[in-house]
Amino acid sequence: MELKNLMVDSKSAWVDFPGLDGFSVEVVNLSRKELTNLRKRCTVQKFDRKTRQVGETLDEEKFVEDFARSVVKNWKGLTLEHLETLVLIDMGEQDSSKEVDYTTENAEQLVSNSTEFDTWLNEVVFDLDNFRGEGKKRVPKAAGKVSSQS
Secondary structure, three states: OOHHHHHHOOOOEEEEEEOOOOOOOEEEEOOOOHHHHHHHHHHEEEOOOOOOOEEEOOOOOHHHHHHHHHHHHEEEEOOOOHHHHHOOOOOOOOOOEEEEOOHHHHHHHHHOOOOHHHHHHHHOOHHHHHHOOEEEOOOOOOOEEEEEEE
C-alpha cells in the first residue's frame, strides 16, 4: 500500500459558524503543498536600496483574496443580521432576515474585512478533523461543528 495513493490534496465540508444560527460555510482543507503554492503566488520581489539586495515580501491583499477563493466554496444562511455582527454595514431599510448571496467577491470581502470570520476560517480549514469521514468527526472548540460533508 502506497501512502501517496491514499492522500488527497483537498476535501470540502460544510461547517456551522458558531453563534450565528443557520449560517454554514462550505470550506476546503488546504494541503501543505497547496498552501505553499498559494504563498509563492502571492510573494513579490522588491529591490531594497539600503541592502542592495532583492527581498521577498508577501502581498497580503492578494494572499487574502486567493486564500478566500481557495477555501470558501459556498455558504448558506448568512443574513444581514448575521453580517452585521461580523462587519460594519448600513442595512438601511432592508429586511434583516434577507440572505446575502455567496459569490467569490462576497467571500473575499468578508475574509478581508471581518477579523472574526478570518480567524474562524483559519482555525477550521487547517483542522483535519473537520474533513474526516462520518463517525470520526468532533466539534472543534472554537470553530463550530461539521454539519454535513460534500
